[in-house]
Amino acid sequence: MPDSNNINVEFTLNGNPISIDVAPRDRLLDTLRYALDLTGAKEGCGEGECGACTVYLDGVPANSCLIPTYQVSGRAIDTIESIPADALSDMLASGATQCGACTPGVVMTACWLKRHPELLKTHTVRELMAGNLCRCTGYDGIIDGITDGCQSNYDRGNAS
Amino acid sequence: MKVLSPRSLDEACALLARDPAPRPIAGATDILVHWPDNLNAKAETETYLDISALSDLRHITREDDVLTLGALTTYWDVIQSQACRDDFPMLLDAARQVGSVQIQSRGTWAGNIVNASPAADGVPVLMAYDATVVLRSKSGEMEVRLDEFYSGYKQMQRRPDQLITAIRIPRRTYDTQIFEKVGPRRAQAISKVGLAITHSTEGWRVVAAAVAPMILRCKSVEALLESGAPVRSPDDLAQAIDQDVAPIDDIRSTREYRQRVLARLIYHDLKGVLPAFS
Numbered sequence: 001m002p003d004s005n006n007i008n009v010e011f012t013l014n015g016n017p018i019s020i021d022v023a024p025r026d027r028l029l030d031t032l033r034y035a036l037d038l039t040g041a042k043e044g045c046g047e048g049e050c051g052a053c054t055v056y057l058d059g060v061p062a063n064s065c066l067i068p069t070y071q072v073s074g075r076a077i078d079t080i081e082s083i084p085a086d087a088l089s090d091m092l093a094s095g096a097t098q099c100g101a102c103t104p105g106v107v108m109t110a111c112w113l114k115r116h117p118e119l120l121k122t123h124t125v126r127e128l129m130a131g132n133l134c135r136c137t138g139y140d141g142i143i144d145g146i147t148d149g150c151q152s153n154y155d156r157g158n159a160s
Numbered sequence: 161m162k163v164l165s166p167r168s169l170d171e172a173c174a175l176l177a178r179d180p181a182p183r184p185i186a187g188a189t190d191i192l193v194h195w196p197d198n199l200n201a202k203a204e205t206e207t208y209l210d211i212s213a214l215s216d217l218r219h220i221t222r223e224d225d226v227l228t229l230g231a232l233t234t235y236w237d238v239i240q241s242q243a244c245r246d247d248f249p250m251l252l253d254a255a256r257q258v259g260s261v262q263i264q265s266r267g268t269w270a271g272n273i274v275n276a277s278p279a280a281d282g283v284p285v286l287m288a289y290d291a292t293v294v295l296r297s298k299s300g301e302m303e304v305r306l307d308e309f310y311s312g313y314k315q316m317q318r319r320p321d322q323l324i325t326a327i328r329i330p331r332r333t334y335d336t337q338i339f340e341k342v343g344p345r346r347a348q349a350i351s352k353v354g355l356a357i358t359h360s361t362e363g364w365r366v367v368a369a370a371v372a373p374m375i376l377r378c379k380s381v382e383a384l385l386e387s388g389a390p391v392r393s394p395d396d397l398a399q400a401i402d403q404d405v406a407p408i409d410d411i412r413s414t415r416e417y418r419q420r421v422l423a424r425l426i427y428h429d430l431k432g433v434l435p436a437f438s
């Protein structure tokens with residue numbers, strides 16, 4: 001049923017300005033997947049537990065299943081589609097993905113963490129990854145993929 | 161359903177004065193769980209008031225005698241705040257135990273207060289720091305002590321036409337600040353027992369969560385601590401705790417477990433801190 005109270009939302013999506021009409025009840029996860037054809041973010045639980053729907057809201061990980069789309073007006077959203085494919089290589093090498101259901105969300109949080117190595121002064125990788133559940137890998141592969149990646153970023157940073 | 165998006169605090173208060181009052185939405189981490197499947201007939205006709213764009217409400221301000229958290233302050237804002245880290249480390253301890261980064265980046269302290277879960281993690285530390293809640297409506301502003309804010313399960317001193325605009329925390333010098341959360345696992349878990357203890361020149365404050373229909377101060381335990389009476393085992397706390405709390409059996413735990421764990425937490429946390437505890 002069309003909603004008479006549609007709201008026009010303008011925001012930045014993966015670096016590009018976008019304008020779209022949404023219903024007040026639309027969740028960002030559904031807008032991305034079904035209106036914008038960005039199907040990388042997955043729905044696992046729909047209640048903020050699993051992190052399969054993780055996107056960046058103004059650069060910080062958030063669960064798109066808990067964001068009403070109208071709220072992103074004027075803000076920046078980045079999805080897994082914005083992440084370069086080579087960001088996956090450390091994860092692949094360490095066996096961080098099996099069935100793949102959690103992987104888009106895991107990679108989003110992992111890439112954020114790699115861009116903010118200062119967080120590791122106060123937090124462990126496991127604490128920062130606690131919002132991304134994985135039923136397959138037992139997490140060690142994920143943690144290894146991130147710490148290996150952090151190490152090589154660190155080395156690169158030091159070299160330059 | 162309908163969403164109202166005020167552009168100023170005055171406009172928000174004017175809209176809240178409507179009858180029935182629209183329901184505020186901030187970080188939406190409580191409201192959107194299972195959305196939209198949980199949009200029942202009532203929610204379909206409900207009107208929401210989105211305050212998330214009121215940027216005046218997103219600030220952490222340190223003054224000489226008080227730290228103010230604007231109503232849109234998130235857990236992640238607090239984790240990043242040097243002012244909070246310096247003076248109120250328990251705010252960071254509690255924030256880091258809320259859900260996950262994805263929840264911390266969205267959930268607000270004010271939302272935690274109004275959601276009024278007896279097992280919340282933000283409320284106990286705020287109460288142990290003697291915080292007050294600033295409530296604003298079209299007809300004016302008032303300030304309520306958080307330890308007098310709740311009167312029963314989800315019963316609180318906020319009228320539907322009032323918005324929390326800020327949380328104010330007096331800056332005192334503390335020699336004891338302890339936060340404990342006991343859950344089934346470390347991350348992404350709802351508390352079975354929560355505890356926040358502080359001691360300053362104003363005395364002891366012992367706040368317990370998930371052991372009563374609302375988060376509350378354990379005043380008999382506080383009186384026991386003030387008295388300096390000897391406490392030689394968790395059992396010596398049992399009587400005071402029994403007077404203060406009323407835990408229930410539910411899917412997460414039992415009455416007996418909650419009461420015993422609370423006694424043990426207090427005992428082991430204060431042993432070595434207080435000479436009366438041996």
Ligand SMILES: Cc1cc2nc3c(=O)[nH]c(=O)nc-3n(C[C@H](O)[C@H](O)[C@H](O)COP(=O)(O)OP(=O)(O)OC[C@H]3O[C@@H](n4cnc5c(N)ncnc54)[C@H](O)[C@@H]3O)c2cc1C
Nearest residue numbers: 048186187188189190191259267268271272274280281324
């Ligand atoms: C996966 C998951 C894990 C969680 N883990 C924890 C946890 O470990 N510990 C914990 O304590 N909580 C937890 N929560 C609950 C939730 O994140 C917090 O209660 C959060 O602080 C709510 O804030 P919000 O801004 O998202 O609230 P919203 O969902 O926007 O609102 C919550 C309530 O507060 C009202 N409200 C919000 N702001 C105001 C205001 N300024 N004035 C008046 N009323 C207002 C709303 O009308 C609503 O009734 C979790 C939630 C999820 C989904």
Ligand code: FES
Nearest residue numbers: 044045046051065
């Ligand atoms: S689908 Fe959003 S957290 Fe699980």
Ligand code: FES
Nearest residue numbers: 098102134135136
């Ligand atoms: S790889 Fe299957 S859930 Fe993580």
